[in-house]
Amino acid sequence: MTLPTYEIYAIRYAKQDLRDEGHMFIGGQHGKMVQGLDFFTYALKGNGRNWIVDTGMTSGQAKRMGRDYDFLCRPSEALARIGIDAASEPDVILTHAHFDHVGTLGDYKTARFHIQDEEMIHVTGRDMTMKPFRLAYHPDDVKQLIDLVYADRMVFHDGDVEIAPGIEFVLVGGHARGQAVLRVHTKRGWVVLASDAVHVFDETDFERPFAIFYDLADMIEGYRSINQMAGHRDFLIPGHDARVTKAYPPAGPGMEGQILRLDLPPKW
Ligand SMILES: [Zn+2]
Numbered sequence: 163m164t165l166p167t168y169e170i171y172a173i174r175y176a177k178q179d180l181r182d183e184g185h186m187f188i189g190g191q192h193g194k195m196v197q198g199l200d201f202f203t204y205a206l207k208g209n210g211r212n213w214i215v216d217t218g219m220t221s222g223q224a225k226r227m228g229r230d231y232d233f234l235c236r237p238s239e240a241l242a243r244i245g246i247d248a249a250s251e252p253d254v255i256l257t258h259a260h261f262d263h264v265g266t267l268g269d270y271k272t273a274r275f276h277i278q279d280e281e282m283i284h285v286t287g288r289d290m291t292m293k294p295f296r297l298a299y300h301p302d303d304v305k306q307l308i309d310l311v312y313a314d315r316m317v318f319h320d321g322d323v324e325i326a327p328g329i330e331f332v333l334v335g336g337h338a339r340g341q342a343v344l345r346v347h348t349k350r351g352w353v354v355l356a357s358d359a360v361h362v363f364d365e366t367d368f369e370r371p372f373a374i375f376y377d378l379a380d381m382i383e384g385y386r387s388i389n390q391m392a393g394h395r396d397f398l399i400p401g402h403d404a405r406v407t408k409a410y411p412p413a414g415p416g417m418e419g420q421i422l423r424l425d426l427p428p429k430w
Contacts, residue, residue, distance in 0.1 A: 166328045167349045168208030170424035171413055172399070172406065173240040175218045176201035176231045176262075187364070188371040188378075199362070199402035201262055203237040204355060204424075205246055206329065206346055212246055213329065214254040214273070215344060215355060219265025227261050227300060238269035240421055244413055255331060257357035257401075258338035259285050259307060260298040267306050275310055276317045276325060278333050281340020282307065284376070289339065298338075298374055334359040334388070336381030337372060343388060348425035353399060354392045355424075359384045361402040363395065399424055 178198030183190030190196075204215035218237040224230070238248035248269045255276045256264060267275070285304045289295050310316045319325075319342075322332045328347035335341055337358045344355040359381075364370045366385045375381045392398035399406060409428035413421040 163327075165347050166209035168206045168213075168328060168346050168425065170346055170348060170353060170355070171205040171207070171244055172410065172422040172424050173203045173205070173218070173235070173237050174200055174407055174420055174422065175203060175235050175237050175240065176221075176224070176233045177404070178231045185373055186362075188373055190373065197362075197404055200404045200407050201231065202401065202406075203263075205241055205244065207246075209327065212251055213326070214241070214246075214248070214251055214270065216257055216263040216357065217254060217266045217270065219262045223261060223265040223300065223303075227298070234420060236269075237266060243417070244421060255325065255344065256281075257343065257355075257359075258341045259303065260338060260358065261300045261303055262298075263357070264303045264307065267303070267310070274315050274317050275307075276319060276331065277307070278331075278340035278342050279318050279320045280333065280335065281338060281342075282311075282316075282318065284339035289376075295376065332391070334380075334384040336377055336379075336384040337375050339376045341376075341384070343391075345391065346425075350425065350427055351397060353397050353424060354388060355399050355401075356388055356392075357401040360388055360398065360400040362400050363398075363403055363405060365400070366398065396428055405430075 177200050180195040181198035183194040183196045184192035203218045206213040221233040249271045254270050254273045325331045330345040332343050343359050346353050360366050366389050410422040412418040413423050
């Protein structure tokens with residue numbers, strides 16, 4: 163049996179043009195502004211169905227975390243532009259539970275959600291008594307995740323699993339305790355959606371650690387294993403790099419910089 167291939171759509175739903183380097187990298191200089199972050203969710207189309215990856219957030223949810231970003235769309239509305247009805251999609255894969263990845267869970271009214279065991283242990287247990295680990299989680303998001311468990315709508319995974327033929331969910335840890343990445347089979351080969359295991363290429367290019375993490379050694383080991391997994395930067399998609407927005411083609415007319423096709427080759 164040949165492995166199915168998937169189209170990968172990136173929804174760029176928010177951006178931060180400039181970011182304090184001290185909030186970007188360990189050892190970054192406070193007061194020095196550098197290229198900020200783009201914010202994405204993803205959809206996979208293939209083998210006769212769709213998969214959603216992460217749910218983004220709203221401007222209100224960013225504000226209550228004390229973050230000020232520019233919002234471009236609501237991920238579910240962007241999905242509608244490419245023929246995907248969020249309310250009836252069967253599956254959403256969560257790479258981790260930071261506020262900018264689980265903010266609009268309610269838009270996926272019938273979906274099952276997939277998450278790593280380690281991430282739910284992290285956000286519901288002892289780790290959250292340690293304030294530095296709460297920096298990127300909101301209790302209301304976590305409560306919603308627990309509601310999904312009790313509604314039989316949460317599917318737990320322990321480590322590296324094949325979620326479907328051609329879609330692998332790989333536990334990396336480091337940035338978040340249950341941080342996972344996805345390997346997705348496309349016509350041009352396997353593409354790694356690194357999510358926050360790699361926010362920007364500087365992390366994997368120079369082993370420059372991002373400022374928010376659970377375990378520093380695991381995060382840097384993650385950079386190494388992801389580099390190996392991808393094999394080349396054309397197959398590595400960092401979760402927040404504005405270079406991704408510039409390099410990948412739009413999914414259709416009028417979608418430049420908003421909805422991108424990651425299964426097509428980049429132009430750097
Ligand atoms: Zn994160």
